[in-house]
Amino acid sequence: xxxxxxxxxxxxxxxxxxxxxxxxxxxxxxxxxxxxxxxxxxxxxxxxxxxxxxxxxxxxxxxxxxxxxxxxxxxxxxxxxxxxxxxxxxxxxxxxxxxxxxxxxxxxxxxxxxxxxxxxxxxxxxxxxxxxxxxxxxxxxxxxxxxxxxxxxxxxxxxxxxxxxxxxxxxxxxxxxxxxxxxxxxxxxxxxxxxxxxxxxxxxxxxxxxxxxxxxxxxxxxxxxxxxxxxxxxxxxxxxxxxxxxxxxxxxxxxxxxxxxxxxxxxxxxxxxxxxxxxxxxxxxxxxxxxxxxxxxxxxxxxxxxxxxxxxxxxxxxxxxxxxxxxxxxxxxxxxxxxxxxxxxxxxxxxxxxxxxxxxxxxxxxxxxxxxxxxxxxxxxxxxxxxxxxxxxxxxxxxxxxxxxxxxxxxxxxxxxxxxxxxxxxxxxxxxxxxxxxxxxxxxxxxxxxxxxxxxxxxxxxxxxxxxxxxxxxxxxxxxxxxxxxxxxxxxxxxxxxxxxxxxxxxxx
Amino acid sequence: xxxxxxxxxxxxxxxxxxxxxxxxxxxxxxxxxxxxxxxxxxxxxxxxxxxxxxxxxxxxxxxxxxxxxxxxxxxxxxxxxxxxxxxxxxxxxxxxxxxxxxxxxxxxxxxxxxxxxxxxxxxxxxxxxxxxxxxxxxxxxxxxxxxxxxxxxxxxxxxxxxxxxxxxxxxxxxxxxxxxxxxxxxxxxxxxxxxxxxxxxxxxxxxxxxxxxxxxxxxxxxxxxxxxxxxxxxxxxxxxxxxxxxxxxxxxxxxxxxxxxxxxxxxxxxxxxxxxxxxxxxxxxxxxxxxxxxxxxxxxxxxxxxxxxxxxxxxxxxxxxxxxxxxxxxxxxxxxxxxxxxxxxxxxxxxxxxxxxxxxxxxxxxxxxxxxxxxxxxxxxxxxxxxxxxxxxxxxxxxxxxxxxxxxxxxxxxxxxxxxxx
Numbered sequence: 066x067x068x069x070x071x072x073x074x075x076x077x078x079x080x081x082x083x084x085x086x087x088x089x090x091x092x093x094x095x096x097x098x099x100x101x102x103x104x105x106x107x108x109x110x111x112x113x114x115x116x117x118x119x120x121x122x123x124x125x126x127x128x129x130x131x132x133x134x135x136x137x138x139x140x141x142x143x144x145x146x147x148x149x150x151x152x153x154x155x156x157x158x159x160x161x162x163x164x165x166x167x168x169x170x171x172x173x174x175x176x177x178x179x180x181x182x183x184x185x186x187x188x189x190x191x192x193x194x195x196x197x198x199x200x201x202x203x204x205x206x207x208x209x210x211x212x213x214x215x216x217x218x219x220x221x222x223x224x225x226x227x228x229x230x231x232x233x234x235x236x237x238x239x240x241x242x243x244x245x246x247x248x249x250x251x252x253x254x255x256x257x258x259x260x261x262x263x264x265x266x267x268x269x270x271x272x273x274x275x276x277x278x279x280x281x282x283x284x285x286x287x288x289x290x291x292x293x294x295x296x297x298x299x300x301x302x303x304x305x306x307x308x309x310x311x312x313x314x315x316x317x318x319x320x321x322x323x324x325x326x327x328x329x330x331x332x333x334x335x336x337x338x339x340x341x342x343x344x345x346x347x348x349x350x351x352x353x354x355x356x357x358x359x360x361x362x363x364x365x366x367x368x369x370x371x372x373x374x375x376x377x378x379x380x381x382x383x384x385x386x387x388x389x390x391x392x393x394x395x396x397x398x399x400x401x402x403x404x405x406x407x408x409x410x411x412x413x414x415x416x417x418x419x420x421x422x423x424x425x426x427x428x429x430x431x432x433x434x435x436x437x438x439x440x441x442x443x444x445x446x447x448x449x450x451x452x453x454x455x456x457x458x459x460x461x462x463x464x465x466x467x468x469x470x471x472x473x474x475x476x477x478x479x480x481x482x483x484x485x486x487x488x489x490x491x492x493x494x495x496x497x498x499x500x501x502x503x504x505x506x507x508x509x510x511x512x513x514x515x516x517x518x519x520x521x522x523x524x525x526x527x528x529x530x531x532x533x534x535x536x537x538x539x540x541x542x543x544x545x546x547x548x549x550x551x552x553x554x555x556x557x558x559x560x561x562x563x564x565x566x567x568x569x570x571x572x573x574x
Numbered sequence: 575x576x577x578x579x580x581x582x583x584x585x586x587x588x589x590x591x592x593x594x595x596x597x598x599x600x601x602x603x604x605x606x607x608x609x610x611x612x613x614x615x616x617x618x619x620x621x622x623x624x625x626x627x628x629x630x631x632x633x634x635x636x637x638x639x640x641x642x643x644x645x646x647x648x649x650x651x652x653x654x655x656x657x658x659x660x661x662x663x664x665x666x667x668x669x670x671x672x673x674x675x676x677x678x679x680x681x682x683x684x685x686x687x688x689x690x691x692x693x694x695x696x697x698x699x700x701x702x703x704x705x706x707x708x709x710x711x712x713x714x715x716x717x718x719x720x721x722x723x724x725x726x727x728x729x730x731x732x733x734x735x736x737x738x739x740x741x742x743x744x745x746x747x748x749x750x751x752x753x754x755x756x757x758x759x760x761x762x763x764x765x766x767x768x769x770x771x772x773x774x775x776x777x778x779x780x781x782x783x784x785x786x787x788x789x790x791x792x793x794x795x796x797x798x799x800x801x802x803x804x805x806x807x808x809x810x811x812x813x814x815x816x817x818x819x820x821x822x823x824x825x826x827x828x829x830x831x832x833x834x835x836x837x838x839x840x841x842x843x844x845x846x847x848x849x850x851x852x853x854x855x856x857x858x859x860x861x862x863x864x865x866x867x868x869x870x871x872x873x874x875x876x877x878x879x880x881x882x883x884x885x886x887x888x889x890x891x892x893x894x895x896x897x898x899x900x901x902x903x904x905x906x907x908x909x910x911x912x913x914x915x916x917x918x919x920x921x922x923x924x925x926x927x928x929x930x931x932x933x934x935x936x937x938x939x940x941x942x943x944x945x946x947x948x949x950x951x952x953x954x955x956x957x958x959x960x961x962x963x964x965x966x967x968x969x970x971x972x973x974x975x976x977x978x979x980x981x982x983x984x985x986x987x988x989x990x991x992x993x994x995x996x
Contacts, residue, residue, distance in 0.1 A: 124588040141596030145690040389652025466653040531644030536636035
């Protein structure tokens with residue numbers, strides 16, 4: 066009835082009316098979304114949108130988002146698991162997978178409706194894409210131009226090794242490397258840029274060189290007494306090393322050159338994914354914020370139908386739903402919720418700051434929201450982002466509270482709730498939660514008995530008395546397979562005491 | 575700027591290799607599941623996929639992480655009525671909802687199995703792994719009895735339906751050019767001469783007339799070269815190539831005399847089904863002949879063979895006799911690969927066993943690819959077994975085995991049909 070007056074106020078010229086999509090429509094929506102995104106100064110890599118079937122999505126899923134992965138049984142396991150759960154209806158597939166490469170590749174499922182395709186385009190092709198291009202971690206640690214080439218090189222190289230040395234041999238090395246994958250990254254040193262061409266051309270050279278280095282370290286020629294005395298004082302490595310796989314690649318005494326190369330490949334892949342593990346909240350929050358903002362803008366311009374926006378809002382609401390701690394659906398804090406809420410909150414603080422905001426965020430309250438958000442996206446990772454921008458209002462909205470779990474006490478204790486005394490504590494606890502270096506045990510290469518039995522000692526520095534899990538034994542077996550000699554873990558307690566907690570002996574006859 | 579690519583038509587089995595790698599790695603566990611399934615399934619279900627459970631601890635990939643214990647602070651959403659300083663009992667490890675999450679997530683999935691579905695093909699693949707019918711390849715190459723037509727260039731003779739038009743027309747064109755060439759040359763010369771003489775002589779001069787005549791004659795000659803000739807025709811040529819026989823017939827012989835109880839019959843049934851399944855994977859067309867016997871033998875259909883009841887004494891040779899008759903009548907050895915499987919409890923009328931041996935050695939074995947005899951008994955072997963052992967000495971494609979119970983079918987089956995070392 067009032068549709069007549071509605072159209073006179075604002076002419077609706079929707080891009081499409083039905084939920085069916087066609088390639089032409091996708092193109093049209095993409096153009097519109099790109100136009101709006103540009104208006105918001107989103108800087109992106111060129112996009113490559115690939116439309117795939119649900120089976121192909123399962124394939125993409127199980128290779129952990131790598132567009133071309135080398136072959137390994139664990140990806141097969143992943144695939145079987147995804148397939149089974151999907152068939153039983155226990156799990157919907159993600160609507161999209163996006164790959165940090167240049168051009169930025171996004172997979173769209175054919176089963177999606179036009180609304181979902183548009184949502185995904187806004188979310189992945191403009192949200193994630195601009196994050197990949199802008200965030201300092203991705204800029205410093207990954208090389209979007211080279212990743213596809215490198216993965217192709219890795220796949221071919223590993224396939225070649227399988228042919229030459231047998232599937233089993235290669236599988237053993239990969240298994241062991243995967244066990245240590247999280248410890249195959251440089252956390253502070255910037256890695257050299259990836260280049261498949263260089264990798265290929267240097268690989269031979271490197272093989273020879275590496276082997277000669279290793280041989281030198283393990284030189285068994287007799288040394289003069291005097292020198293020997295001096296040597297005893299020196300530890301190897303001189304400084305503890307955080308990158309276990311790097312250390313192995315360069316120093317493992319018995320490894321073949323091709324095995325070192327495989328260690329290197331796993332290490333490089335781990336490094337490539339490292340920024341994603343550190344920016345989950347920000348990355349998803351950023352992408353969610355932008356699909357929400359862009360599609361609402363398009364609706365305001367009259368380019369989307371009411372049906373479209375209803376469907377969109379419904380799935381958006383599902384994505385950012387946060388069950389309470391006592392809900393049966395609760396499984397931790399939803400990074401989409403937290404990220405989206407924080408991004409929206411920053412915009413609110415910029416546009417309509419309260420007295421509280423002015424006190425907590427004097428720098429950004431009342432500033433231009435676009436440039437403030439852009440700054441936040443570019444220069445932070447999850448822990449620092451939360452430390453910097455989590456506002457009291459959001460803590461109240463989400464009703465966050467902190468629980469202390471101390472194994473020396475019989476009960477859990479509530480240490481902070483959403484009140485004046487609690488904001489900072491909660492923020493600090495949440496920061497700790499997203500801090501990879503406290504989330505993962507701190508384990509470093511500490512010493513190698515170079516002149517003795519060649520055993521390798523790792524040092525685990527306990528944080529808050531938290532011990533290693535049971536799998537540590539198994540991981541140590543993998544490590545000893547790579548190292549070739551006895552390996553052990555020395556645990557440093559909080560009180561400064563040291564204890565040999567794990568050991569995996571290798572006997573050489 | 576944006577590129578849209580439709581990849582739906584690309585292959586979807588990018589993970590196939592990884593899936594195979596997984597199956598390969600957990601080969602032993604899966605094989606055990608398959609083996610268990612065989613001994614438990616009912617006969618009609620044998621030809622299906624299977625759900626396989628592998629303990630999670632075997633498929634887990636270990637990584638360093640924190641174990642339970644120590645001190646940590648966890649932030650949770652949705653506070654309703656906690657205030658600072660509240661003490662909450664620690665939820666049991668692995669419990670569902672409640673505080674102290676993170677722990678629940680890790681401990682909860684402890685001993686669950688990793689479950690996945692093995693497809694029918696994969697199931698059978700595992701089941702038949704390493705198996706091949708004895709001397710299969712040899713037989714296929716040796717008994718060339720079927721032919722198929724394959725293309726083999728062109729011939730100059732054939733039936734009209736096989737004419738290859740393009741080839742024929744090419745040939746015709748070439749022939750026309752070749753046959754006209756000498757006349758064409760003379761014609762060109764004559765025409766040139768004619769033009770020259772026209773300048774010198776007036777019309778109707780005899781020299782001109784002579785040339786005109788010549789030109790006319792040449793033109794007729796050129797026209798006379800036929801557009802197409804039977805000589806040009808080319809026919810698609812097809813030759814017969816021998817192809818190995820893909821037909822097999824399987825004889826199932828079963829003793830249904832009084833001494834075969836239900837349990838033994840069940841074991842026999844399963845053995846036949848395995849053999850049948852195995853043959854379906856090797857041959858395209860398989861005939862199955864069911865012969866049941868007590869004192870007399872009878873050819874029956876599958877339903878009757880497995881499910882109808884009839885009892886009596888035992889004369890094994892009656893079944894062998896019938897089998898031989900059927901082979902002679904319907905399955906010439908030049909066209910059929912013949913397999914036979916016999917199941918019995920070993921009871922036979924004393925005087926009949928040597929006759930069975932005679933029958934096998936002289937008449938039946940020469941026609942057969944393979945004969946498998948399984949004796950389902952927990953007791954001592956009797957005369958039939960001893961006589962059959964003698965047959966085995968003569969023919970190495972004759973096999974005997976005994977089966978003690980349901981679970982030993984599979985190993986016995988493998989033993990009977992295991993790949994022969996080349």
